Amino acid sequence: xxxxxxxxxxxxxxxxxxxxxxxxxxxxxxxxxxxxxxxxxxxxxxxxxxxxxxxxxxxxxxxxxxxxxxxxxxxxxxxxxxxxxxxxxxxxxxxxxxxxxxxxxxxxxxxxxxxxxxxxxxxxxxxxxxxxxxxxxxxxxxxxxxxxxxxxxxxxxxxxxxxxxxxxxxxxxxxxxxxxxxxxxxxxxxxxxxxxxxxxxxxxxxxxxxxxxxxxxxxxxxxxxxxxxxxxxxxxxxxxxxxxxxxxxxxxxxxxxxxxxxxxxxxxxxxxxxxxxxxxxxxxxxxxxxxxxxxxxxxxxx
Amino acid sequence: xxxxxxxxxxxxxxxxxxxxxxxxxxxxxxxxxxxxxxxxxxxxxxxxxxxxxxxxxxxxxxxxxxxxxxxxxxxxxxxxxxxxxxxxxxxxxxxxxxxxxxxxxxxxxxxxxxxxxxxxxxxxxxxxxxxxxxxxxxxxxxxxxxxxxxxxxxxxxxxxxxxxxxxxxxxxxxxxxxxxxxxxxxxxxxxxxxxxxxxxxxxxxxxxxxxxxxxxxxxxxxxxxxxxxxxxxxxxxxxxxxxxxxxxxxxxxxxxxxxxxxxxxxxxxxxxxxxxxxxxxxxxxxxxxxxxxxxxxxxxxxxxxxxxxxxxxxxxxxxxxxxxxxxxxxxxxxxxxxxxxxxxxxxxxxxxxxxxxxxxxxxxxxxxxxxxxxxxxxxxxxxxxxxxxxxxxxxxxxxxxxxxxxxxxxxx
Numbered sequence: 001x002x003x004x005x006x007x008x009x010x011x012x013x014x015x016x017x018x019x020x021x022x023x024x025x026x027x028x029x030x031x032x033x034x035x036x037x038x039x040x041x042x043x044x045x046x047x048x049x050x051x052x053x054x055x056x057x058x059x060x061x062x063x064x065x066x067x068x069x070x071x072x073x074x075x076x077x078x079x080x081x082x083x084x085x086x087x088x089x090x091x092x093x094x095x096x097x098x099x100x101x102x103x104x105x106x107x108x109x110x111x112x113x114x115x116x117x118x119x120x121x122x123x124x125x126x127x128x129x130x131x132x133x134x135x136x137x138x139x140x141x142x143x144x145x146x147x148x149x150x151x152x153x154x155x156x157x158x159x160x161x162x163x164x165x166x167x168x169x170x171x172x173x174x175x176x177x178x179x180x181x182x183x184x185x186x187x188x189x190x191x192x193x194x195x196x197x198x199x200x201x202x203x204x205x206x207x208x209x210x211x212x213x214x215x216x217x218x219x220x221x222x223x224x225x226x227x228x229x230x231x232x233x234x235x236x237x238x239x240x241x242x243x244x245x246x247x248x249x250x251x252x253x254x255x256x257x258x259x260x261x262x263x264x265x266x267x268x269x270x271x272x273x274x275x276x277x278x279x280x281x282x283x284x285x286x287x288x289x290x291x292x293x294x295x296x297x298x299x300x301x302x
Numbered sequence: 303x304x305x306x307x308x309x310x311x312x313x314x315x316x317x318x319x320x321x322x323x324x325x326x327x328x329x330x331x332x333x334x335x336x337x338x339x340x341x342x343x344x345x346x347x348x349x350x351x352x353x354x355x356x357x358x359x360x361x362x363x364x365x366x367x368x369x370x371x372x373x374x375x376x377x378x379x380x381x382x383x384x385x386x387x388x389x390x391x392x393x394x395x396x397x398x399x400x401x402x403x404x405x406x407x408x409x410x411x412x413x414x415x416x417x418x419x420x421x422x423x424x425x426x427x428x429x430x431x432x433x434x435x436x437x438x439x440x441x442x443x444x445x446x447x448x449x450x451x452x453x454x455x456x457x458x459x460x461x462x463x464x465x466x467x468x469x470x471x472x473x474x475x476x477x478x479x480x481x482x483x484x485x486x487x488x489x490x491x492x493x494x495x496x497x498x499x500x501x502x503x504x505x506x507x508x509x510x511x512x513x514x515x516x517x518x519x520x521x522x523x524x525x526x527x528x529x530x531x532x533x534x535x536x537x538x539x540x541x542x543x544x545x546x547x548x549x550x551x552x553x554x555x556x557x558x559x560x561x562x563x564x565x566x567x568x569x570x571x572x573x574x575x576x577x578x579x580x581x582x583x584x585x586x587x588x589x590x591x592x593x594x595x596x597x598x599x600x601x602x603x604x605x606x607x608x609x610x611x612x613x614x615x616x617x618x619x620x621x622x623x624x625x626x627x628x629x630x631x632x633x634x635x636x637x638x639x640x641x642x643x644x645x646x647x648x649x650x651x652x653x654x655x656x657x658x659x660x661x662x663x664x665x666x667x668x669x670x671x672x673x674x675x676x677x678x679x680x681x682x683x684x685x686x687x688x689x690x691x692x693x694x695x696x697x698x699x700x701x702x703x704x705x706x707x708x709x710x711x712x713x714x
Contacts, residue, residue, distance in 0.1 A: 060703070082711060082714070083710065083711045083714030084714075086714060087714055145571065149571065149575045149577060150575040150576055150577040151575050151576060152575065167577075169575070169577060170560055170561045170572075170577065248564055249568070251561075252560065252561060253556060253557075253559040253560060253561060253562060253713065254556075254713070254714070256710070256713060256714050261710060264706065264709075264710065265706070271703065271706070
């Protein structure tokens with residue numbers, strides 16, 4: 001045993017004893033190592049979420065604007081009155097459309113990257129996919145304003161091509177385009193990971209057994225890529241669900257998202273309880289979404 | 303390039319350049335205010351019957367400005383403490399200036415809690431926050447005769463009801479600006495004479511207005527003139543029927559609006575690209591667009607306009623009152639008034655600032671309306687917090703919180 005070594009260590013006798021004790025008790029070592037990050041997680045993350053949940057049941061006095069700590073469901077009732085259902089529906093709808101769009105674009109792209117491209121081309125494509133993430137989110141959204149606005153790059157190009165000027169600036173279509181662009185890398189990367197892991201032998205077996213390309217894709221590749229699509233969709237869906245800057249910058253006159261209403265309730269109205277209630281909506285939607293994803297087997301390969 | 307700014311009854315961001323864009327966005331939506339109704343209730347009562355006095359009304363005021371304390375702590379809108387005038391101030395007075403920038407009126411009020419906490423000396427509060435600070439006892443009267451430039455101020459800014467109560471000045475007015483009607487001169491050969499263009503189907507899809515609950519006041523001001531049956535006398539004091547009629551008008555306007563703008567830069571690009579041809583704006587947008595050779599002009603239609611006005615207010619527990627007085631003196635001098643007006647894009651309170659503005663930037667005095675006759679300023683209804691307890695004595699007005707909810711449903 002190391003007791004002799006410990007005795008010889010005169011300069012740090014106490015320290016040595018502590019380290020010996022820790023060495024003997026693995027559980028203590030684990031506890032001490034994990035406590036700070038766990039405590040941080042519990043206090044900062046879980047506690048703040050719980051606090052939000054609790055706040056959602058409080059109200060603000062309309063006259064003094066002071067938080068009233070009496071339990072009420074008023075905020076939840078308000079959630080079901082106009083215009084909030086429309087806003088929630090609009091947000092979820094956009095998140096769903098963006099997710100589908102990204103999945104459709106990302107699938108062939110990621111397939112090419114993972115299974116067709118040479119290693120050199122693959123590196124290039126990877127860089128191309130990730131490069132936009134280096135630029136600020138804001139800069140990219142602003143770039144799209146320049147492209148989509150009246151007399152912008154898009155309408156200039158289409159009118160030169162004889163298609164007539166296309167003006168989709170400040171509309172929900174503009175939001176769809178910008179969201180799909182911004183979150184695309186978050187779909188491509190997990191999808192690439194899933195496609196890359198498909199063993200060649202499976203595709204060969206499928207071919208040997210007489211399946212043509214389309215059938216192999218439908219019955220072999222797609223099911224194996226599904227966990228990747230779902231992982232990517234969690235990103236694209238939840239990121240769209242929580243965003244408020246893109247609606248604000250490229251959206252039109254009816255572009256309020258859940259995030260925008262939360263923002264105005266915190267910043268403008270100082271109605272924290274209602275903001276908290278609204279903030280629970282995306283969380284609830286994501287929980288349902290994740291449960292659905294689990295039912296589809298998205299987490300089995302984790 | 304000056305690009306992103308947003309302002310509201312209270313929540314205002316005043317960044318001066320693109321590098322601050324991110325910050326501006328985070329604080330983006332303009333606006334405002336928390337209605338601490340009890341306090342403003344007292345304010346209204348005070349105006350109505352003259353019986354209620356602010357807690358600090360009896361506080362002794364300085365009779366002279368002594369030697370500076372060597373430091374000064376400010377709470378200010380971003381852009382109000384530029385090195386351009388802070389450095390010479392420190393050189394002249396020995397007062398080292400520390401500035402805490404606030405993003406909203408609510409933030410200013412909470413920073414000033416407990417008389418500035420013995421930490422802050424002055425706050426550049428907007429009209430909507432002033433009465434809350436005064437009736438909470440967070441600011442105290444100043445001796446206005448110690449501010450020499452005050453006598454040169456526009457008369458309507460010398461003792462306005464939002465910072466002067468019972469003849470006591472709770473600070474000195476600083477600068478202000480109107481909310482104007484911006485229009486494309488290609489579409490409008492002559493200036494529109496009414497805000498009705500914003501509600502006209504003819505301009506459907508070419509209209510832009512601020513994304514800000516206080517915008518309801520603009521509609522109320524319009525209705526006060528065009529629908530006298532409603533009996534609106536003050537656009538910030540609306541009874542429920544008046545409020546409902548105003549909200550109904552804004553809901554009618556909604557399908558005509560192309561974009562509710564949150565940042566001045568958004569409106570600028572909407573007009574640059576020709577997406578919109580008419581909208582509610584600040585002189586800042588007009589001036590930026592005109593400088594860019596965009597065919598636009600601004601006007602204050604016959605119904606009048608809303609506007610904002612800021613005041614430097616003295617904290618009750620200001621640790622450096624001498625430096626604070628020196629700052630109020632400095633910031634009201636014609637030179638600094640002119641510099642701030644041009645740098646920030648607003649109108650100086652000091653009438654003598656006009657020639658200096660023109661010297662700093664040709665035509666800027668006229669561009670920011672600093673040389674207008676008093677009738678122009680009388681047509682501006684300055685922002686104040688809508689309160690349940692309004693001046694009609696019946697306490698039946700719609701409070702600001704309901705304005706916010708209604709605004710969400712209008713633009714929802």
